[in-house]
Amino acid sequence: MAEGPGHQGVPEEEQPAATSAVPLPRAADAAAVHRVARRRKREKVQRTERVDVRYSVDEKAEILTEARALNIAAAHYVGAIVMAHIHGELIFPGQRTPLDDYIDELTALRQQVAKIGHNVNQIAKKFNSGGDPHPGDTAGLAQAERTLTAAATAVRHIAAAANEALTQRAT
Known part of the structure; x- marks a missing residue:
């Protein structure tokens, strides 16, 4: 069995403390920022309008x-990032997107199905509660089973779609 963090045989309280690692920037993120910053076109005349930020x-x-x-000026960097966000090319962490709305809709749909x-399971339970069966009970139970199977399949497919959307959001 693989050992956890620390040294073999060292009691937990004596194991070295885990360092709080700062997540490294992903190369793709840095490349995207560079593309956005380079995309900002030069104007024929010098830009004169200012926005002061602290x-x-x-x-x-x-x-x-x-x-x-x-390898760009700080003002160019800030301006490019702001304009990319305004044009919908850059999404900030925590910002809701249409994909987030889609995931929420799928979750709600899964819960409803x-x-x-x-409810169908409760109907089947009532059919199976004993007593003398009525003429339609067998057909009702068969239909309840088909409906339960269809609902379970739908729930699995909806959950798979939501998981796929979550995977897309994470990339």
Whole structure:
């Protein structure tokens, strides 16, 4: 069996503390930002309009570092990012997208179909509760079984579609 973090035989309290790793930027993300920044066209005349923004010392340092890494001016970097967001080419973490709405709709649909299955299951339970069967009970049970099977299949397909959408959102 594979050992967990730490050294073999070292009690848990003596194991080295896990470092809080800062997630590394993905190469694709950096490339996308560079493409967006390079996409901003030069104007024939110098831009004269300004928008003043205040940043903390740390935020400014991060902006300058990224701009230098892309070999562009910080103002160009900030302007390109803002314009990309305005034109729908850049989505911020936590921002809702149409894909998020789609996932929510699928989740709600799955819950509704599951409730149908639950209701049909209750009907089948009533049919099977004992006593003398009525002439339509056998046909009703057969239909309940077909409906339960269809509802379960629908729930699985809806869940698969939601999982696929989640995978698409994560990439």
